[in-house]
Amino acid sequence: MERVGIGIVGCGNISTAYLKAASVFEILDVRAVADLNAEAAAARGAEFGVASKSVQDLLADPAIEIVVNLTIPKAHVEVGLQAIAAGKNVHSEKPLGISTGEARQLVDAARARGLRLGAAPDTFLGGAHQTARKLVDEGAIGTPLAGTAFFMCPGHERWHPNPGFYYLAGGGPMLDMGPYYITDLVNLLGPVARVAGMASRMRSERVITSEPLAGTRVPVEVATHVAGTLEFVSGAIVTVVMSFDVAGHRHRPIELYGTEGALCVPDPNHFGGTIEMATADKDWHGVPTQHIYADGNYRIIGVADMARAIRSGRAHRANGELAFHVLEVMEAFQRSADSGTHIVIGSRPDRPAALPTDVRFGDLD
Incomplete structure (x- = not known):
């Protein structure tokens, strides 16, 4: 199966875990990293043998199909919208946005462009x-x-x-x-x-x-x-x-x-x-654990699942609808505390498909 090119925006603490785990999944081809701090991007790229680019150049790269957004939470929606406007599928670090109002923009923009949207956490696939x-x-x-x-x-x-x-x-x-x-x-x-x-x-x-x-x-x-x-x-x-x-x-x-x-x-x-x-x-x-991916840090498995889904045409598991629902639920705690009432949750995502027990290491189907 043809590999999927990915670019990582945001070279902070968590990017190390993503880049280490990327080598596990055959479907992933890390093409570049970027950060507003060019020195941070250059250092992370050198550490993992990956090209470093400006954010604009990474978004313009036709070989990149998925942008992995590892920026701080306040920038998740802004960077995600830029990637979608550039025609890229997006997988964001959690949360999807700092409010459901702004996160809805991501969900709607991806749907309008026919692009995939996903978000961490993907640990539930462990x-x-x-x-x-x-x-x-x-x-x-x-x-x-x-x-x-x-x-x-x-x-x-x-x-x-x-x-x-x-x-x-x-x-x-x-x-x-x-x-x-x-x-x-x-x-x-x-x-x-x-x-x-x-x-x-x-x-x-x-x-x-x-x-x-x-x-x-x-x-x-x-x-x-x-x-x-x-x-x-x-x-x-x-x-x-x-x-x-x-x-x-x-x-x-x-x-x-x-x-x-x-x-x-x-x-x-x-x-x-x-x-x-x-x-x-x-x-x-x-x-006893019956599934693989339980013996390490596979913190890019959701991106790999999206990549595999792009090639096979199925739904990906760590998807935008799930992430939006989780954000709506989390936001509801403060809304309930402020209002003194129960908060009814409007979104109803499907449960993500379970992983089979016979998946080959490095794959997800």
Whole structure:
């Protein structure tokens, strides 16, 4: 199958993971990287043996079919629209936009041009999460009734070299980490029907403790502790907490409770991990992972799936409709907190197709 040329815009921290994982997937041909900081693009290109270009030259390159947008959240829609205007399919880092209003522009523009739109996270395609999906689909825990999803930490200023954007519009624990959890929950349970949420911002600034900006104070413009409940179209009810205000906790990342059993799903920020299950007749026990892509960081698998889908004509899994739905759900937590009401979710994406258990390494079909 003819390889698909991709170009990466944004050469920050996360670009390293994408470029390392690109070599796994035979369908991908990384043609160039670009960044507003030409030196950053040149350094990243040299590191991986890839050409560095200006953003404009990358968008004009006819050999590039997919633009991978790894810019900061505030720039996701602006850069995505430029790529679509240039006739490129787009895969964006999460979130799809910092609001559903601006993200809708991307969805509509891609549809109008007949182009594909996708977005991270693609970790739900990891082996552990696909095995968990298979267990749910096969009725291993019966009908899912409820669940929990927890991400809580003291904040990213402890480790990220330039964490200020995590506390501005488009950041915060919900828009930063929520996509991993809510996308995986939609993969497992289907779309969300309504949301009830509460949110708090206990500090107006943070002090960076990581290098090279240790001691720098950054403003906090977004809620840093968000909690609430998701009601799924299926009827399942899941409690969610996303926080940058918690020193430590012992909750599992995701637990699902069904009529016949319970399932522990590993961290959705990773592709693998330990799956555990319990039933009335058997206490917690490990469940073997049945799918590949569980033993490493495959953080470009969604792009590879889009590329494979372009060549075969099928739908891609980490698609724009899914990402828009997840953004609408995340936005609803703050809307619910502000209004004191449940928020009905208007979008209803299909669950992305499950990965087969017999996929060959380096492929997705």
